[in-house]
Amino acid sequence: MRAVITVIGKDMVGILAKVSNECAEHNINVLEVTQSILQDMFAMIMMVDISKCNIPFTEFADNIGKIGDEMGLSIHAMHEDIFNAMHTI
Amino acid sequence: MLNERDILETITMIQDENLDVRTITMGISLLDCCHSNLNIMCSKVYDKILRYARDLVKTGEQIEKEFGIPIINKRISVTPAAMILASCDDRDAVRLARTLDIAAKECGVNFLGGFSALVQKGFGPGDREIIEAIPQALAETERLCSSVNIGSTKTGINMDAVALMGKAVKQAAELTADRGCIGPAKLVVFCNAPEDNPFMAGAFHGAGEPDCVINVGVSGPGVVRAALAKAGDDIDLTAVADLIKKTAFKITRMGQLVATQASERLGVPFGIVDLSLAPTPAVGDSVAHILEEMGLEICGCHGTTAALALLNDAVKKGGVMASSHVGGLSGAFIPVTEDAGMIDAARAGALSITKLEAMTAVCSVGLDMINIPGDTPADVISAIIADEAAIGMVNSKTTAVRVIPAIGKKVGDELDFGGLLGGGPVMPVSTYSPSKFINRGGRIPAPMQSLKN
Structure with a gap:
């Protein structure tokens, strides 16, 4: 099972560290990271493996959302199926 | 394979453009709750709705979080009330309305639809009782929605029912005048009503539907x-x-x-x-x-x-x-x-x-x-x-x-x-x-x- 973590907001030091630290803590493996600057905004997309996640994924999604709020960033962790459903036939 | 543009498009749709799933509506058949005694029927109705829909809101919230998609409403639609009320000796429709409202509240859904009658060709047993009770039922309940089908392409239009519904709409407004006339906002008068509509206020669970279904x-x-x-x-x-x-x-x-x-x-x-x-x-x-x-x-x-x-x-x-x-x-x-x-x-x-x-x-x-x-x-x-x-x-x-x-x-x-x-x-x-x-x-x-x- 895979999920997509997206981080959108103003670029700052330590974004990647914070997010990947949270992943490591819950046994979530980071498979791929891409980042870009989109209309002056920092956008990072992480593909992660959640099959061995040690807490319910909904809880992880809540936690990562809160970290985003603290840093003034919009961070979402969403099951990859939503993207597959919308963008592939 | 997913690409960055697609992922960001989805995020933008949800965050900035109000993309959401408007409703998950569970349709529940109440046909097996029929009983000649209204009290017994009401308790069977309550039990069945609770049995099937107890986890509806919780499950909806779980999906919402896992997939990151807002699901605005979780709702229930039931068999048109007139169909089951027909089986009772005492057809106190408002009593049934209150039961449905309590069941909706207990399940945590914001609306329950199906205080309905299908009278496109004429009035069957229970139909008039429901229509006459609509204004009072909507005034006394909070989450109940009502609909009446008064016509169809196959049958034409039942103008007797049309005349009754004009009065029902007016009366529903009068009885809720102190609450911003909310009554008629929960009442839909249909022609060609679909039997699997998940949207309120017109949702009901048609007679041709399975026992329980997710729309x-x-x-x-x-x-x-x-x-x-x-x-x-x-x-x-x-x-x-x-x-x-x-x-x-x-x-x-x-x-x-x-x-x-x-x-x-x-x-x-x-x-x-x-x-x-x-x-x-x-x-x-x-x-x-x-x-x-x-x-x-x-x-x-x-x-x-x-x-x-x-x-x-x-x-x-x-x-x-x-x-x-x-x-x-x-x-x-x-x-x-x-x-x-x-x-x-x-x-x-x-x-x-x-x-x-x-x-x-x-x-x-x-x-x-x-x-x-x-x-x-x-x-x-x-x-x-x-x-x-x-x-x-x-x-x-x-x-x-x-x-x-x-x-x-x-x-x-x-x-x-x-x-x-x-x-x-x-x-x-x-x-x-x-x-x-x-x-x-x-x-x-x-x-x-x-x-x-």
């Missing part, structure tokens, strides 16, 4: 508007239709995913996805604004019907391939008080009830959430219902009327309901009398279109 209604007017805005003014209407189709496809795929997930987790068969563009009063979630984005100065000007026809058709064409089963109302909704653009157009005087009536010939429902003067006679409301039903009957489509007589208010005053039901100005209706026509009663015969066999 999902998608939304997303904001997404369609944003896509058109990005494409700019230079594309022609064929390209506009294509763009709407592509967007509707994506929205519906999301609805299909949610529907299959909900169905698996609840162990209940998946019924249909309703491909509707359902507006909310929130800015950026308006169907009227899509029409304006297409190039109309304001919704309601000449050209609105054509633009809406294009939109309604493109939504269906885009959505139909994205879902394995499409049903319900499927199309663009035009509820006035629930749509920021419609409210503005009505306030500006650009949008009239006569224009809305024309629009209902090409959109998915009918005259929806329209505030009319509080002194409008019941006969006039019946005539509005008859006109709308005639459009539905002749065009083999669903039409409906949900008008709110704003008691104590006149044209131009505002009436607010709050929340998803929104609010807006009281709109003028014709003051000439159709009384003699309505009071003739009888049935308008089914049109030639009904003879398809």
Whole structure:
């Protein structure tokens, strides 16, 4: 099972560290990271493996959302199926 | 393989363009709750609803979090109440209404639909009791929704029922005048009512449906508007239709995913996805604004019907391939008080009830959430219902009327309901009398279109 973590907001030091630290803590493996600057905004997309996640994924999604709020960033962790459903036939 | 653009597009749709799943609606058959003793039947009804829908809200919230898609409403629709009330010796319909309301509250859903009667050809046992009880039932309950089907292409229009419903709408407003006339906002009068509609206030669980089923209604007017805005003014209407189709496809795929997930987790068969563009009063979630984005100065000007026809058709064409089963109302909704653009157009005087009536010939429902003067006679409301039903009957489509007589208010005053039901100005209706026509009663015969066999 895979999920997509997206981080959108103003670029700052330590974004990647914070997010990947949270992943490591819950046994979530980071498979791929891409980042870009989109209309002056920092956008990072992480593909992660959640099959061995040690807490319910909904809880992880809540936690990562809160970290985003603290840093003034919009961070979402969403099951990859939503993207597959919308963008592939 | 997923690419960055697609991922960010989804995030933008959800965050900035109000993309959401409007409702997961669980349909529950109450036919096996029938009993000659009303008390026993009510307890069976309560038990069955709780047994099936206890986890509905929790499961919805789980899916919401896991997939990151807002699911605005979790709701229940049940077998038309008249069908089960028919089995009772004592047909106290308000008692049944209270039971349904308590069950809805206990399950945590915000609406339960199905305080309904299907009387398109005539009144069966239980039907009159339900219709007569509607105003009181809606006044005494909080979450209950009611609908009555008074006509169909196959049967024609039951004008006796039309006359009764005009009175019911008026009385429902009078009994809830102290609460912003909320009663008739929960009452829909249908022609060709779909039996698997997940949207309130007209949802009920038809007699041909399985014991329990999950239906999902998608939304997303904001997404369609944003896509058109990005494409700019230079594309022609064929390209506009294509763009709407592509967007509707994506929205519906999301609805299909949610529907299959909900169905698996609840162990209940998946019924249909309703491909509707359902507006909310929130800015950026308006169907009227899509029409304006297409190039109309304001919704309601000449050209609105054509633009809406294009939109309604493109939504269906885009959505139909994205879902394995499409049903319900499927199309663009035009509820006035629930749509920021419609409210503005009505306030500006650009949008009239006569224009809305024309629009209902090409959109998915009918005259929806329209505030009319509080002194409008019941006969006039019946005539509005008859006109709308005639459009539905002749065009083999669903039409409906949900008008709110704003008691104590006149044209131009505002009436607010709050929340998803929104609010807006009281709109003028014709003051000439159709009384003699309505009071003739009888049935308008089914049109030639009904003879398809």
